[in-house]
Amino acid sequence: MKLYVTQHNVVDDSVATEASNDAQHQQFIKTIGPYAQQMQRQYGILPSITMAQAILESDWGQSTLSKKFNNYYGIKGDSDSNSRYFKTQEFVNGRWVTVSARFRVYSSWQESMRDHSLLLVNGTNWNSQQYQAVINAADYKQAAQALYDAQYATDPDYPSKLINLIQKYGLNNYDK
Helix, strand or coil: CCEEEECCEEEEHHHHHHHHHHHHHHHHHHHHHHHHHHHHHHHCCCHHHHHHHHHHHHCCCCCHHHHHHCCCCCCECCCCCCEEEEEEEEEECCEEEEEEEEEECCCCHHHHHHHHHHHHHHCCCCCCCCCHHHHCCCCHHHHHHHHHHCCCCCCCCHHHHHHHHHHHHCHHHHCC
């Protein structure tokens, strides 16, 4: 840890980093928030859920998958033309394992967000109703649990991680 001496004060650089991260986080929220609200008007998905998933899945837009390929939701792909292989962590049989999987490639984060909304509305190829409980949830807490129950993610802490992000950053203020 670096320490900087300024006149009579000693400033810890972790405080400066935290402030910088907070500013970046707030900018990320301000950037995606209006589009998340547009997705709510079009498809009925709570913006708080859309935003919390983007934050968690893309590490605030900083993951390689999000920076290089605009995939903010970890949505898997199925062909060479629209996806790339990445290693990912999955929680299987009570433990974390590394697997290689195809993830979709998008031309923009907005395209990724729209595809996320369509996935929740239309479900998967094998179950068109898979995410209906997310759409029908009364609030973000129910929606977060419904995502896990519908097997959107394998992390058993996925609902609480989403809920914590929503509460910490007031993302539910974007819900109507």
